Amino acid sequence: MTQPDLAHLAHLSQAMRRDIVEMVHTAGSGHPGGSLSAVEIVATLYGSVMRHDPADPKLADRDRFVLSKGHAAPVLYAALAEAGYFPREELLTLRKLGSRLQGHPDMRKLPGVEVSTGSLGQGLALANGLALALRLDGSATPTVFCLMGDGELQEGSVWEAAMASAHYGLDNLVAIVDLNGLQIDGPTCEVMDLGSVPEKFAAFGWTVMTCDGHSVAELHDALTRAKAHVGGPIVIVARTMKGRGVSFMENLCDWHGKAPNADECARALVELAE
Amino acid sequence: MADRATREALGATLIELVAEGRDDIVVLDADLAKATTTVKFAAAFPERFFDFGIAEQNMIATAAGLAAGGKTPFASSFAVFATGRAYDQVRNSVCYPNLGVKIAATHAGVTVGPDGGSHQMLEDIALMRVLPNMQVLVPADFTAACAAVRIAASTPGPVYVRLGRPAVPALYDAGFDFEMGRAYVLREGTDVTLAACGIMVARALQAAETLSAEGISAEVVDVMCLKPLDDGTIVASALKTGAVVTCEEHSIIGGLGAAVATLLSQTAPMPVELVGVDDVFGTSGEAEELMVHFGLTASHIADAARRAVARTI
Numbered sequence: 001m002t003q004p005d006l007a008h009l010a011h012l013s014q015a016m017r018r019d020i021v022e023m024v025h026t027a028g029s030g031h032p033g034g035s036l037s038a039v040e041i042v043a044t045l046y047g048s049v050m051r052h053d054p055a056d057p058k059l060a061d062r063d064r065f066v067l068s069k070g071h072a073a074p075v076l077y078a079a080l081a082e083a084g085y086f087p088r089e090e091l092l093t094l095r096k097l098g099s100r101l102q103g104h105p106d107m108r109k110l111p112g113v114e115v116s117t118g119s120l121g122q123g124l125a126l127a128n129g130l131a132l133a134l135r136l137d138g139s140a141t142p143t144v145f146c147l148m149g150d151g152e153l154q155e156g157s158v159w160e161a162a163m164a165s166a167h168y169g170l171d172n173l174v175a176i177v178d179l180n181g182l183q184i185d186g187p188t189c190e191v192m193d194l195g196s197v198p199e200k201f202a203a204f205g206w207t208v209m210t211c212d213g214h215s216v217a218e219l220h221d222a223l224t225r226a227k228a229h230v231g232g233p234i235v236i237v238a239r240t241m242k243g244r245g246v247s248f249m250e251n252l253c254d255w256h257g258k259a260p261n262a263d264e265c266a267r268a269l270v271e272l273a274e
Numbered sequence: 275m276a277d278r279a280t281r282e283a284l285g286a287t288l289i290e291l292v293a294e295g296r297d298d299i300v301v302l303d304a305d306l307a308k309a310t311t312t313v314k315f316a317a318a319f320p321e322r323f324f325d326f327g328i329a330e331q332n333m334i335a336t337a338a339g340l341a342a343g344g345k346t347p348f349a350s351s352f353a354v355f356a357t358g359r360a361y362d363q364v365r366n367s368v369c370y371p372n373l374g375v376k377i378a379a380t381h382a383g384v385t386v387g388p389d390g391g392s393h394q395m396l397e398d399i400a401l402m403r404v405l406p407n408m409q410v411l412v413p414a415d416f417t418a419a420c421a422a423v424r425i426a427a428s429t430p431g432p433v434y435v436r437l438g439r440p441a442v443p444a445l446y447d448a449g450f451d452f453e454m455g456r457a458y459v460l461r462e463g464t465d466v467t468l469a470a471c472g473i474m475v476a477r478a479l480q481a482a483e484t485l486s487a488e489g490i491s492a493e494v495v496d497v498m499c500l501k502p503l504d505d506g507t508i509v510a511s512a513l514k515t516g517a518v519v520t521c522e523e524h525s526i527i528g529g530l531g532a533a534v535a536t537l538l539s540q541t542a543p544m545p546v547e548l549v550g551v552d553d554v555f556g557t558s559g560e561a562e563e564l565m566v567h568f569g570l571t572a573s574h575i576a577d578a579a580r581r582a583v584a585r586t587i
Contacts, residue, residue, distance in 0.1 A: 107342070107371050115342050116371040119362055122335045126367060129339015129347075136300065136322065136345065157363075160332035168324070 005048060009216035012082060013043040017245045017272045019078035019091055025265035027095040030103070033255040034149055035075040037180040037213070037240040044219040045145055046079040049227065054084040057111040061141045063227075064114045064130050068123020069149035069178065070104040071257070076113070077101050085112040121155025123148060124175060128165055131173040143227050146175045151183035154192050159204065165233040166205030174226040175206075175235040178213060180242040182253040201235045213238030247271060275444035280472075281380040281437040283419030285314035288348060291427050292319055299427060300340055302326060302349040304333045309439075310350040310380045330355045334363035334375065341373035346427060349375060353382035353395035353436060357402055368432050369405040376426040377402075380437040383523035384551070384568055385473060385561040387439070394556030394564075400528025402434040403501050409454065410500040412436045412522075412530075414475035415445045418498055421452035429454050436472060438523075440561050443476045445496070457504035459511060463493035466579045467511045470521035471497045471530050474549070478521050480572035485579055492579055503533055509541050517582035518546045521575050523565075526550035545585035547578040 016039050024030035046052065050063040067076050074094065081088045086100070093099035100110040104118030115126045127146035134142055152158065165173055177197055185191045194200070198208045207229060211218040219238065226234045242256070243249030246268040249260075260268055292299050292315075300322045307313040307325060316323035326333040330351050337347040349356065356379040357364065368375045384394045402410050409431065413419040419437055426433035445460065460475070461482050470478035475496045482492035493511050497504070512518050518538065520531035531548035538546055551568050565571055 115339065116367070119366040122331075122338075122363060122367050125332050125335030125363075126339040126342065129336040129341070130343045131339075132300075132324065132336070133340050133343025133345050137343075157331045157335065160326075160329040161335070164326060164329070164332055164336065 006216055006220070009043055009047050009220070012047045013039045013216065014272055014274065015082055016043055016075065016078035018269055019081060019088070020074040021246065021260060021265055021268045021272065023074055023077065023091040023094040025260045025262070026092045027259060029095060029259050030074055031071040031257050032074070032260065033182070033242040033249060033253070034069060034178065034180065035072045036244045036246060036249065037242045038072050038075045038147060038178045039244065040214050040216050040219055041147060041176055041178060041238055042075050042079045044216050044223060046083050048220055049223045050145065051142070054112070057085065061139065063142050064144040066115055066123045066127040066130070066144065066146040067105055067117055068146055069120065069152055070117030072149070073103065073105050076105055080112045120152035121157040124158055124161035124165070127173055128161055128168070128170060131170045132168065134172055142172065144173050146173065148175060148177050150177055150179045150181065150188055150194060150197065153177070153194055153197065162201065162204040162206065169231070170233050171230045173233045174223070175233065177235060177237045178240050179237055180240045182242045182251070182256065184253060184256050186253055198237050205232065207232060207234040208237065209234065210237045210239065213240035214244055245272060277441035277443050278416035279439060279441050280413050280416060280419035281311055281439060283416055283423055284350060284378050284380065284437060285311035287420045287423040288312070288315045289318045291424065292322070296346070296427060298344065298346045300324065300345045300347050302333050302337050302347055304328060304330045304351045304355065306351050310378070312350050330359040331363050334360040335367045337375045338363070338367035338373050341375050347375055348378050350378045350380065352393060353379035353398045354393055357395065357398040361401060365405055369407045372407045372431050374431055376433045376435065378423065378426070378435045378437060381439045382436045383438060383473065384556045384564040384570070385438055385440045385523065387561040387564065388558050390558035391555040396525045396551050396556060397528070398436060399500055399524050399530065403528065403533065407431050409433045409502065410436070411498060412471040412500055413498055414472055414496050415442055417444065417446040417448055417450060418452065421450070422498070425452060425454050438473055442473055445476060452498065455499050455502045455504055457498065457507040458496045459493060459507065460496050461492070461494040463491040463515060465491045465515055466517045466519060466583050467493045467495060467515045468519050468521060468575060468579065469495045469497050469508060469530065469534050471500060473523050474521035474570065477570070477572045478575055481575035481579060484572065484576045490579065490583060497530055500530060500533060503537060505537055505541070508534060508537060512538055512544060513542050516544055517586050518544065519549060519575060519578045519582050520546065521549045523570055524550055526552055545582045547582045549575050549578050
């Protein structure tokens with residue numbers, strides 16, 4: 001990948017951060033912390049790694065994206081709007097009555113949303129199903145990307161799905177863990193310690209990679225290699241920071257599910273200016 | 275025709291459907307393939323059968339992903355696990371996005387027998403019926419069960435098919451033309467309507483015979499489709515007879531009795547008696563012993579019919 005492409009991904013990431021802050025502020029509720037921690041991951045996927053077409057959201061050989069941590073809907077909506085799936089102004093309808101931008105992603109309302117999510121711990125199984133369907137169709141090209149939060153790894157259903165991904169040898173599946181270390185009630189290690197996430201996935205038969213989840217260079221490299229991986233499922237454990245990019249939100253679990261007020265929104269947008 | 279279990283229809287019909295060209299059909303099970311009979315499908319089409327082990331939540335959510343990917347997945351387990359253990363997956367990953375997952379659940383009701391209350395699912399119709407987009411079929415015999423599987427395969431959206439463990443009498447001729455959303459009048463009468471589903475339809479027909487000898491003319495309606503409910507057929511029969519008994523191997527809360535009582539209270543208020551399990555869990559015993567224990571026999575239906583008719587006077 002060339003330097004200008006990386007610069008583009010960095011610019012895209014900043015634009016998505018502004019979108020997230022503005023839309024959650026306008027909505028008056030939502031989840032900025034875990035949206036901001038996943039920005040570079042989602043920007044690198046939609047801005048570079050994934051094959052997709054905003055003009056044809058159902059393109060047959062598109063790569064599929066599953067936002068298992070559905071409460072981070074703002075980061076997905078920002079990526080879709082920046083890519084041109086719908087007008088950016090529509091972002092400000094987030095969570096409003098009649099909006100296509102539901103509080104959690106709704107595949108029946110918004111083109112570009114592959115599957116509906118919101119109840120944590122189900123995205124990996126949904127991704128397994130998509131991957132199995134593609135395999136049955138003989139579609140070798142598309143990859144299914146599934147982004148999970150670290151908190152949701154406490155759901156047992158994630159590990160049921162992880163077992164199945166390995167059992168069925170799904171190498172058209174790439175999981176990414178947004179490892180920001182925080183959940184609503186506090187640090188994950190205090191609320192319910194996950195132990196070593198890479199070791200857990202390895203023990204479930206997965207190939208494991210780790211990277212800096214805010215480095216578009218590292219993410220691009222990891223995602224590209226993961227996409228080409230054969231022989232079984234692969235997971236990228238991306239180390240991230242909750243609230244990343246907005247100084248007063250960084251690394252604070254209070255910003256998991258709280259909207260910035262007008263003053264906070266303005267301060268955040270100053271910090272996130274081009 | 276010999277008595278056959280409704281669950282036997284599952285594997286056999288799915289094989290027929292794929293053999294007829296339905297290559298969108300895939301089958302999922304959770305370590306109960308022998309009991310649910312999907313093992314036959316697995317033997318015939320191993321590449322489109324997926325066992326998930328003892329992980330029903332995973333099975334249902336994966337089925338949702340397969341449906342989103344264009345397949346028509348049939349997910350099978352015992353009714354207690356397919357609906358109860360995986361309820362959030364059924365709600366949020368199947369029904370909320372209106373995906374075409376077909377849940378074919380076997381071993382429903384007390385006729386599971388000796389396994390006892392932990393395995394005797396009496397709440398599944400209620401759990402499934404309350405979910406938007408979900409359609410619910412409760413076939414009464416083997417032929418109806420084959421039809422229910424076919425209807426599920428050809429109807430868009432989520433469908434729940436409730437199947438049983440024991441062999442049950444044949445009520446329908448092969449080739450009977452079943453449709454989604456229809457109830458069927460199996461015996462005409464003028465004094466009381468016996469609205470039944472599943473295993474209770476044969477018992478309602480027996481009760482009608484008993485009542486006939488006493489001069490009570492009972493109409494028997496097979497409410498095979500609990501949702502969408504065939505309002506027209508049920509209300510027409512009720513208005514003709516003026517009294518209704520509902521018969522189900524399920525809790526009287528949230529099942530057929532609740533559905534019919536709600537319908538009639540809004541359209542044609544009249545005496546309704548509910549035969550079903552009255553808000554208790556099951557218990558170990560042989561299937562037929564349990565049907566007596568829980569008041570689910572033809573004799574109980576006839577008693578309820580006499581009460582319903584008496585209330586009209």
